[in-house]
Amino acid sequence: MMVVDGGSMRTFDLAQSNSEFAADELARSNIENESVLESILHANPQVLLDETVFIFGRQTSVESGILDLLGLDQYGNLLIFELKIGQSGSGSASEETILSQPQNYAQDLASCTYDRLNDIYQQYREDVASGQWSVSDAATPAQDLASAFEAVFGDTLDPEDFNAAQRIVIVAEQITSQTRQNTRYLLDKGLDMQCAEVQMFESEAAGQTVLGTNTVVDYSLSRVRPERESNPTYPDVARTLAELVSPRLSSVVGTDSSRIVFQDLDGYRPYFASPHPDHPADVRYTLYFRPATWGSVLVAIDYFGDDAGVLDALGQNSDLFAERGFTVKDRSRDRIVVGNWETDSPGVLNDEDFLAEVADEFVKLVETGHEVLVTND
Template identity: 45%
Template sequence: MRAYELLEGEKPVKREVNPFQSEKRLEQLLYRIPSLLLDEQVLIIGRQIGVETGTLDLLGIDKYGNVVVFELKKGDSGSGSASEGSILSQPQQYAQALQWFTYDDLNDVYKEYQTECDTANWPDAPTPTDETLLDAFSTHFGTTLEPESFNHHQRMVIVAEQITDRTAANARYLRDEGLHLQCVEVQRFQLAEGEKPSPTVVASTVVDYDDKRVQPREEDVITYPEINEAIVSRAYPAFAEVTHASAPDELFPGGFDHREPRMRSLHPDHPDAVRYGLRVKPLEKGHVRLAIDVTSRGLEIDKVDKESLAGQLRSATNRFERAGFEVDQDRNTFRIVTAHWDVDSVTDVRDNAFLDELADRYAELVSIGHEIMLNAE
């Protein structure tokens, strides 16, 4: 970043960077002027927050309710205590620790932040006056948000006086791989006017992305990729062998970011058209459902005998029902075998005990399905 001062009647004068004395000074400045952090509104709700993977510098909320992790670095992004590797890995670890934070968890962070601001710990910090995070969000952004709408995405922002070429290249790679990662340079220049010239601070976003990727989706296409992946990851050890998969994502070539991701078994004797679906729809439909479907979507198959495959599944009705599953006696395509939970809160779905229950049932569904399909005459 370069800065020139235009003095009246003189040629432009190049001004040098006046580095911050410490990361604390940089943090204090960015805390007071959060508009330097990103070219958008951000509500700061935490500072020096301890999570299981470390202590993050600043935590914010964007206008969509997503959490924004800020990693601050005095000087070059890959220098000093932060190597080129750690400057990117640290915020990823923080975001990973935050991914399961519910609204109540974030509200606790906000309330602790209120307490810290109200003490001598942070004399530079104005104390937030709103009682809850919901109130603070409404005051800051001028709109309301439901508790279930918080933390659908975890964003990461590297802020340094100089973003190195290597940091920028690595960040772009991770961004293109799907991480919500940005890099911002913030530099202070000393200008010449006056006996005691005041510094000028300039911010520039070096690595960015279209914010459509972190916007809420329309109701009919809301997906929960992190929940889908969590269920499958927990269930995978139980059916890894029978599905012939060396990793969970091999079973979901289209990924987990779909309205209803369906597992495709890699067992050579298992019919490709028989799929094991996950339907996580707490806000839109008020339920979570597991299902065995018969579908040729996404397959290079000219014809599928859906009636025959559905009949094989129905022939094991007693086996499925003993395990607590429901079997539809008329359907030949979707939702032939199902398990259903009424749940209307993302917070409830993210509960670890509930995720374990879903994973156990999904593993059982896949196992019984393979037992039936592989032993069919």
Template identity: 50%
Template sequence: MRVFETGDGQTVGLTQLDQRPVETEQELESILNQNPDVLLDEPVLIFSRQPSLDPGLPDLVGLDQYGNVIVFELKKGLSGTGSASEETILSQPQNYARALGPCDYDDLNELYQEYQQQIRSGEWAVDESLIPAESLDDAFEAVFGRVIKPRDYNQYQRMVIVAETITGQTAENVRYLQDQGLHLQAQEVQLFESADGASETLATTVVVDYDDRRVRPSRVGNPTYDEVNREILERVYPQIQSLVGGSTVGQLVNSFDSREPRLHSEHLDHPEAVEFSLRVKPRTDGQVRVTLDVDNDEEAVKTIREHADLFEEHGFEVSHTRSRHRVVMFTWEMDSFEPLNQDEVLDEIAETFALLVELSHEVFGASPQ
């Protein structure tokens, strides 16, 4: 790629700019983080940078206009050379995409909350303008000018290899993996500077692309299992009514047909920020889960962790890193809907949910009314 400066229009001829090699991958990462508009030929919202995943730390993670997750793997110089071999630069984004695949909206929003904290603390030298809103769904609306349902996030996982130069071998491998069904692209990003070094120009080219119809969701959505949600929570309510109040369970639950119904206790001694959620997703996530969630109350989270032994002795998992969603949880691995047709399974889930509510009230000194 050659880049020329046109001047002020009064001088005849063009001045060719010299390519300035990127000094470090950290520099390339910062440039792209600060300027997401240069990534791909479409709008992109970067919502996470180097999040801690089981396979490692992906460079940048974004969303496209459909809510699909995009993993950006960055490489200074030639792709598939140096510390990032041809095999590594192809396998790493696949591993990250696989790790992010099961994430729902709440999981992605947690990553976005961490990203906000990193930027505001100065960990990443980028502007706070990259945080257009406090929640991920509001940030999505601010960037793309549209709203999508929480269930429509992350239907596809996309991967982009970004390097100063995409080698012929990398391009060939990316096309092959595209043919195998992977949503993989390759992009070149190069810096050019004027002869006197006074100005720089950024040039980008998507070397290997695909039609966006390939990742445009069908919007069929995931099942919400509203009848199962109602059945479980109605079994729960008689066991906890003396604690949580209300005359019906419907008064305490946000919505039975929501993706994740939440129950709120009306007990005066129980923190308003602490809620209980039910997540029934055997076909999509292979799990059913009951959780204790906290909405922006550090003291409540501290109290819960101080009583971690009480929850854990009853089989619950207590997180010492999450401070909002799934602070306490219990999970059943379930890869089909069939077990949820059995009364004993529904009773077990209901009893565990009720126990979580009872333990929470005990921790916060909320006795039966």
């Protein structure tokens, strides 16, 4: 178990004037009410945890009450989010209820079959379509839950494999030391619980609101990875490729190679998000290591935003991508642009020449993506 404890979150606006840098601390802005917090996180699930989260229920009724947000992780486990403005364990939610209430929700949902979860998703689709929740159509990417899961995570899941575990996440502007202590105790007792802080700050100079997040009680995803999980990961291979391509990407994205950061290196699709200021933030350049399950190794462009202009730009430049060996597919989230190597053996990942070829293609994909998506005035 990994536990991160800290004080209040401090956020700074970093500006450069001539050759000097100036860091101005941003003023904390209290979130108005829990409905506002819920709306912010609902529309931006990527900030909830350091992993992909698919929200498929909001204000979902269960036997013991109404839970705030309900989601799925990459393994089909349920994610139950309990939200609180201000400090956890204060106001209407005591230190006892802030943890016990979502446990009751988890118990109610533990026996839910895929059909019941799909019913929740269908109600959620209706709520989104009616305008009850202010989120884009991308929040409901398919007509049924299994297809939506595939659209979000790029993988299929059998109905009986949904809801293998229930994960509880406490989200507040400030997680108290008592909440952290209680959560650690429950983690040790076998409950899958996390705590995350979400705070807003105002940047007067930039005229914008900044959102800061921090998972203060966390654990490794290996804890919730099901035994039936058929997606082996290759973290050593991912790190090798990251080391191969990082120095070559610095000139493309306009930053020092030390700032080239790959995410999810322990997962089956590690990715790189460009720090270039003019590059769409929700575009990912992804490595898919699936020789055993798909018979493929892929480099791909994924997109998890809702700007139709990004998808249009990729589609309108399909000829350019094709000239450079890539295929543009009629997809809206994952594997929109793909370079593919067919192989049915993981042994190919031990071949240095093969990895060098993958590195070359990945760099070429990032270069082409920037050529297409970054506007040069």
